[in-house]
Amino acid sequence: QQQVKQSPQSLIVQKGGISIINCAYENTAFDYFPWYQQFPGKGPALLIAIRPDVSEKKEGRFTISFNKSAKQFSLHIMDSQPGDSATYFCAASTSGGSNYKLTFGKGTLLTVNP
Amino acid sequence: DGGITQSPKYLFRKEGQNVTLSCEQNLNHDAMYWYRQDPGQGLRLIYYSQIVNDFQKGDIAEGYSVSREKKESFPLTVTSAQKNPTAFYLCASSLLANTGELFFGEGSRLTVL
Numbered sequence: 086q087q088q089v090k091q092s093p094q095s096l097i098v099q100k101g102g103i104s105i106i107n108c109a110y111e112n113t114a115f116d117y118f119p120w121y122q123q124f125p126g127k128g129p130a131l132l133i134a135i136r137p138d139v140s141e142k143k144e145g146r147f148t149i150s151f152n153k154s155a156k157q158f159s160l161h162i163m164d165s166q167p168g169d170s171a172t173y174f175c176a177a178s179t180s181g182g183s184n185y186k187l188t189f190g191k192g193t194l195l196t197v198n199p
Numbered sequence: 200d201g202g203i204t205q206s207p208k209y210l211f212r213k214e215g216q217n218v219t220l221s222c223e224q225n226l227n228h229d230a231m232y233w234y235r236q237d238p239g240q241g242l243r244l245i246y247y248s249q250i251v252n253d254f255q256k257g258d259i260a261e262g263y264s265v266s267r268e269k270k271e272s273f274p275l276t277v278t279s280a281q282k283n284p285t286a287f288y289l290c291a292s293s294l295l296a297n298t299g300e301l302f303f304g305e306g307s308r309l310t311v312l
Contacts, residue, residue: 091241094239119300121301126305126306127305127306128203128289128291128303128304128305128306129242129289129301129303130302130303131300131301174241174242183296183297183298184230184232184247184291184293184296184297184298184299184301185230185232185244185247185249185255185257185296185297187244187301189241189242189243190241191239191240191241192239192241
């Protein structure tokens with residue numbers, strides 16, 4: 086049973102464009118939603134995270150939009166750059182953000198063309 | 200520099216052999232984790248440890264074993280009982296198990312021939 090569904094699997098965007106990655110979840114007990122960024126041959130790194138008490142969180146060019154009623158959250162990358170080309174994972178967990186309860190999406194491979 | 204060191208980066212083994220992947224952290228984190236990453240499958244938790252001498256099974260623990268004798272170290276053994284061991288293995292740590300950011304190592308790619 087996949088508890089966090091991520092789409093699309095891959096995404097190609099032109100430099101300067103907006104990249105949008107979507108995730109949907111089923112478990113209404115989830116209360117922590119991080120996004121991780123992974124470059125080839127490296128481990129993932131935390132990019133940005135949100136809790137359900139807010140609908141949006143912005144850090145630089147990266148924004149998480151959260152829709153609690155629809156059980157969906159998305160990552161928006163504004164002014165996408167070739168250096169943003171990476172795999173992005175959404176995740177969700179319960180109990181205030183327990184790392185051992187993190188459920189990851191299957192990932193989105195983003196390619197930003199120059 | 201603080202971080203997580205995984206070794207070896209690449210490992211080839213024959214079917215039926217046990218292999219041990221090393222994970223060391225100097226972040227003074229209490230919690231450590233092992234994940235498996237397969238193409239198009241996301242990250243799946245194998246084992247985690249919240250304190251020394253204690254560890255818990257994750258979602259896909261069958262065929263794997265771990266130990267946590269020191270705070271800094273959390274080695275993973277892939278046993279011959281693991282039916283499909285070829286994968287990318289990631290070690291991670293966090294200050295506490297119940298909150299905060301996961302810090303990942305650069306991974307170990309195991310290929311079983």
